Amino acid sequence: KQEVTQIPAALSVPEGENLVLNCSFTDSAIYNLQWFRQDPGKGLTSLLLIQSSQREQTSGRLNASLDKSSGRSTLYIAASQPGDSATYLCAVRAGTYKYIFGTGTRLKVLA
Amino acid sequence: GAGVSQSPSNKVTEKGKDVELRCDPISGHTALYWYRQSLGQGLEFLIYFQGNSAPDKSGLPSDRFSAERTGGSVSTLTIQRTQQEDSAVYLCASSLGAGRVGETQYFGPGTRLLVL
Numbered sequence: 517k518q519e520v521t522q523i524p525a526a527l528s529v530p531e532g533e534n535l536v537l538n539c540s541f542t543d544s545a546i547y548n549l550q551w552f553r554q555d556p557g558k559g560l561t562s563l564l565l566i567q568s569s570q571r572e573q574t575s576g577r578l579n580a581s582l583d584k585s586s587g588r589s590t591l592y593i594a595a596s597q598p599g600d601s602a603t604y605l606c607a608v609r610a611g612t613y614k615y616i617f618g619t620g621t622r623l624k625v626l627a
Numbered sequence: 628g629a630g631v632s633q634s635p636s637n638k639v640t641e642k643g644k645d646v647e648l649r650c651d652p653i654s655g656h657t658a659l660y661w662y663r664q665s666l667g668q669g670l671e672f673l674i675y676f677q678g679n680s681a682p683d684k685s686g687l688p689s690d691r692f693s694a695e696r697t698g699g700s701v702s703t704l705t706i707q708r709t710q711q712e713d714s715a716v717y718l719c720a721s722s723l724g725a726g727r728v729g730e731t732q733y734f735g736p737g738t739r740l741l742v743l
Contacts, residue, residue: 559720560718560720560732562732562733613658613660613677617669617671619669
């Protein structure tokens with residue numbers, strides 16, 4: 517059974533710091549992995565999608581990497597800003613169109 | 628353009644009543660997903676539609692839950708004889724279909740359900 521874990525559960529950093537969020541999954545047979553952000557009381561916004569054949573994806577200050585063999589993905593945020601404060605979720609698609617989500621990392625960037 | 632919309636945004640109901648939640652996906656999106664997010668929990672997959680058919684219903688928690696999609700567009704999630712443990716935020720997402728760009732999911736704002 518696929519399980520997705522995100523560490524840390526919460527993170528507080530000063531503005532301008534580079535940071536890494538971690539996502540691990542137990543079954544390496546995944547089709548793709550997505551990173552989302554969720555702002556309080558709102559739905560999710562897709563940040564990056566990495567196919568199983570890819571190693572990384574980049575969008576602006578965000579870079580996501582995928583290591584299927586070790587069951588890990590990281591989301592790197594460069595030069596963090598207060599507007600980056602949100603909960604970050606990773607999700608893996610395992611075979612079917614069923615997505616398994618982690619419980620998220622709650623990020624607070626202090627001005 | 629318009630994003631994914633959901634209605635109602637909030638619903639308070641009494642235990643034992645039936646509720647119907649609605650999702651309007653982005654026009655042209657063939658894939659539609661329903662998720663549930665309980666307090667302090669991660670997102671839980673409920674059901675996936677490709678067009679009007681649901682190849683994966685494995686996430687529906689019980690036979691009190693059902694969903695349908697008509698015209699390849701609007702979807703409704705129905706919960707019969709609601710229980711207090713059904714209280715959660717119900718999120719809907721849609722995507723173009725398959726492939727790296729096509730599978731990017733766009734989420735609605737959710738329906739917050741409270742069963743008293």
